[in-house]
Amino acid sequence: MELERAAKCLSELGHPVRLAAFRLLVRAGPEGLPVKQIQAHLGIPQSTLSHHIAHLVAAGLITQSRQGRMLICRVDYETIRGVLDFLMRDCCAGVVLPPEGPP
Amino acid sequence: MELERAAKCLSELGHPVRLAAFRLLVRAGPEGLPVKQIQAHLGIPQSTLSHHIAHLVAAGLITQSRQGRMLICRVDYETIRGVLDFLMRDCCAGVVLPPEGPP
DNA sequence: CATAAATATCTAGATTTCCAGAAATATCGA
DNA sequence: TCGATATTTCTGGAAATCTAGATATTTATG
Numbered sequence: 252m253e254l255e256r257a258a259k260c261l262s263e264l265g266h267p268v269r270l271a272a273f274r275l276l277v278r279a280g281p282e283g284l285p286v287k288q289i290q291a292h293l294g295i296p297q298s299t300l301s302h303h304i305a306h307l308v309a310a311g312l313i314t315q316s317r318q319g320r321m322l323i324c325r326v327d328y329e330t331i332r333g334v335l336d337f338l339m340r341d342c343c344a345g346v347v348l349p350p351e352g353p354p
Numbered sequence: 355m356e357l358e359r360a361a362k363c364l365s366e367l368g369h370p371v372r373l374a375a376f377r378l379l380v381r382a383g384p385e386g387l388p389v390k391q392i393q394a395h396l397g398i399p400q401s402t403l404s405h406h407i408a409h410l411v412a413a414g415l416i417t418q419s420r421q422g423r424m425l426i427c428r429v430d431y432e433t434i435r436g437v438l439d440f441l442m443r444d445c446c447a448g449v450v451l452p453p454e455g456p457p
Numbered sequence: 458c459a460t461a462a463a464t465a466t467c468t469a470g471a472t473t474t475c476c477a478g479a480a481a482t483a484t485c486g487a
Numbered sequence: 488t489c490g491a492t493a494t495t496t497c498t499g500g501a502a503a504t505c506t507a508g509a510t511a512t513t514t515a516t517g
Binding site (some may be wrong): 261286297298300301305 | 492493494495496499
Binding site (some may be wrong): 281 | 355357358360361362363364365366367368369370373375376377378380382383387391395413424438440442443444445446447448449454
């Protein structure tokens, strides 16, 4: 995962409502949860939640699949793993020479 | 770590410049790096970087200590560990009954 | 003390995000 | 087809963030 993508994901997770929704899905595991249930847990207006979920989907942090009239949301584990790996990769490996400063 | 704090940290990391700076410090390890060197790497105006670093400090993601006229920045590993733990804790543990819906 | 170096603060305009009500869309069941 | 349910899209104003130049602050050095 490259910088821009990781930053995008972290930024989307950096909102209390979206983070709470994501956490709920992490706990739910591979089965996921329908939007309705997420709303029941978080207790926020429909349109607001829909907006936030769209953000998570756009970032690739969660996926959606229709089941009847419900949309089941699931964590995209590959994406979140990529983000976490990006954050801490090469920890303490040292930093190469900085670009030339002014003389 | 509780939700609001974690969201704050993730949000601060969710900006390309701050994420790049943080990554640099992760690689640098416990020795840290002075602001000047971070700027040399990122190549952005001084005031802009200073602003972003202040954000990271305020979130508790990095610490600063003066050494001569330089400010050495270091990752606060305890904080970042708390954030990562918060993100994936209780993965797949299941979700308890949702709050009552309307009858 | 005067100067230079490293960094923070002030400022203000441009851009982006946030929120929730209202309306639209899609799917199911009778 | 009609009605109910689940969800998205539209909308627009309020609030927050981003950027970088100019200036100020702090510390070391000669």
